[in-house]
Amino acid sequence: MARRTVLFAHPSAELYGADRMLLDSVRGVVAAGARAIVVLPERGPLWPLLEQAGAEVRAGDVPVLRKRYLRPHRAFGLVARMVTAVARLVRLIRLVRPDVLYVNTITIPVWLVAARLCRLPSLVHVHEAERTGRLVGVALTAPLLLARTIVVNSSAAAATLAAAVPALAGRTELVYNGVARAGGPAPPPPPSSPAPPSPAPPSPESQPRRLASSALPLPLPLPVPVPVPVLPVRPGTPARLVLVGRLSPRKGTDVALDALLRLRDAGRDVELDLVGSTFEGYEWYERQLRDVAADPRLADRVRFHGFQPDIEPFLRAADVVLVPSRAEPFGNVAVEALLAGRPLVASATQGLEEIVIADRTGLLVPPDDPAALAAAVSALLDDWPFAARLAAAGRADAVERFGLERYHDHINALIGTLAAARPEDPS
Template identity: 45%
Template structure:
C-alpha cells in the first residue's frame, strides 16, 4: 500500500483554496497515495471529494477568524480547541497517516496534533498578512514552525514568511496554484460600447473591496459609460452585516437595476462567459490571485488591485490592468480605458489565455505539490533550501 496522507481542510465551500486542495488530492492519488480528508462540516466540497473516491470524515475544528481577536474571542477559541482535541486524536490514531497535509494555516490545531503522533507534517500556506502588525503576524505564523515542509502559493507569501521567521525560508517551497480553465472559452463580444458587463467573484467582505467595485460602476454610469455589475459570492457566517451594507450602498447610488447579487455559485465559468471584464478590487494583501487567473483562463480581461500576490499572478499578461487598492475612481477609469482599447484587448486575449494555461497548469501543479508532500522529511533543516518554482513570478 502507498503512503497514507490525512488532508485537513478548514471548510467545505468551493472558493480558491478549496479548489486548490482538490487538485492536491488529485495529485496525491495520481502518485498512488491513500488519501483521507477531514472537514469540519459537510458542504459543496464534500460531493466533489466523493467523486474522487476518497474517504471524507467530519471532525469539528476551530478555524481562526477575526472574531477571535478579542479577550472573549480568545477564550472561545481556547474552549473550542480543547473540545476538538479528542476527536482529532481519535481520527489520527484510526487513520495512522504517514503524512498530515494541513491545507491552510487557519486550522493550526492539526499541526500540533500531527506532531504529537509523530507524523510527517506539511502545511500549505495560502495566507500572507504583510500589512498586519508584527506581533499579530508572528502569532499567526508561529504554528508553521511545527511543519517539516511548507508549500507556499507565491513568492510574495514566501517572502512574508521569511520576514516573519527567517528559518521558515529553509522549509518553504513556492508552488503556483494549478487552476483548471473552462472546457471552452466563450469569445469576447466584438463591441462593448453599448454596456460594459462587469463581474466580481469571491467572498463578500470589506477586505475584498466589493464596495469599491459597486462605487466604480456607479461612477462609470454617472460619467455616461453604461455598465452593470454582477456580484458572485457569499459572506462568512457572522458577517451578514457587510452584505446588508452592500445592498444599502447599491440603493443609495440608485444602482438597483445595474447591480445583481447572484449569491454563491459553483458554476463561475457560465457567469464569466456572460461578462466582459472581471474585477478583483482587494483592499489588503492577497497571497495570490486565483480569481484573477480564472478570469484570464475564461478569456476575460481583468482589472485587479496593484498589490501583493495579485501583481504576481497577472504579471506579464497584456489584457490585465492594475489599479491602486481602495480607489473607486481609478477602477472606473481602468474599466473605461478597457472600453476604449477593446479592439486591442480582443487581439491580446488569446495569448493571455495560452500563457495563463501554461503557467498555472493543473497537471504541473499536481506533480509538483505531490513531490513536496510525499518527499523526504527535512526535520533538521540542514539541507539545501528547496528549489523555487521557475516562471510566472
C-alpha cells in the same frame, strides 16, 4: 510497496479559493495512486466533490484560529478547546496511520500539534497573506514551526510569513495554484464587443466626476504577436462587468460598486454581476453593498447572485472581469478569468501582481482606488482590439504558468519527500 495514505485537514466545506485548491490537491494525490482521507468540519458543497474525486471524507470539528479569538478574554476558552481537540486528533491519526498530514490553511494549528505528538510529518498549505499587527501575525504564524514543509501560493505570502517568523523562510516552497483550463484545450471564442458608451443625462442625484484616465500607463508591446480577432458587435447591450468572490472588504466589492457609479455618472452603459456570498458575521457589509446598489443611478444595474458552484458561465458572459482586492495572496479568479479569455482589471497587490503582467495580459490598478478602476474599464471599452489582445495573451500565459499538471506534480513531489522521511511507526 504499501499504498501511501495522505490525511488532509481543512477548516471549511465551502467552495471558494482555498477550498478549490484542496480539491485539486486531493485529485492530484488520488491520480498518483495514493489514498486520500479528508477531514472537514461539516457537510457542504465541497464534500460530495471530494468523494467524486476518490477521497474518503469524514466530519471532525476543530477550533479554527481567527484573529478575534486572539484577544485575552477569549484566549483561555480557545486553549481549552484546542487541548481537547488535540487528544481527539491523536486518536484519529493513530487509527488512520497516514504517511503524511496535509493541513490546508494556517487556521487549524491544532492538527500540527497532534501530528508532532504522533511523529507524523506534516505539510501546511498557506493561502493567507494577511496584514496584521506584529503580535497577531506571530500568533497566527508561529505554529507553522511544527510543520516540516510549508507551501505558499505566492512570493507575497512567503514574504508575509518570513516577516512574522523569519525561521520559516528555510522550509517554505513556492507552488503557484493550478487552475483548470476553461473550456477544455480549445481556445474559447473572443470576448464580445460591448456597446460603445452612449452619453446619457445624469440623474438629479448624480454628481459627475472626472475619470482618472491619465493614471493609466500607455499599453506596452505584447511579448509575442497575438492576432486580433474579428469581434461581434452587440449594439445597445450594456457592457457587463463581473466580480467573483466573497462579499468582503478584503475583496474590494465596495470599490467595484463605487467604480460602477463613476462609470454611470460618465454616461457609460455598464452593469455589474456580483457572484459570491459573505462570511458569517459580515452580513453588515452585504447590507451596505445593497444600500449602494439601490442608488437610483444603479437601478437594475447590479445583480447579486450569491454563491455559485460553477463560476465559468459568469466569466464567459463577462465583457470585463474585475478583481479589485485590497489584499490577495494569490487570486484564483484572476487566473480563471485569463483562462476564460476575458479582459481583466485587477488590483496591483500581493499575488495579483505575480499573476497579471501589467498592460500585457491585463490591467493593474492601485488597490482601494475606484477612480483608477473605472478608468481602466473605460480604457478597455474604448479600445476593444487592445482588450482582445490582452485577453488572448493572458490566456496563453495562464495556460503556461498555472496549469494543473504542473501543480499536481509539485505537490506530489513534496508529499513523496515527506513520506520517505516518516519514521517506521508514527504511533
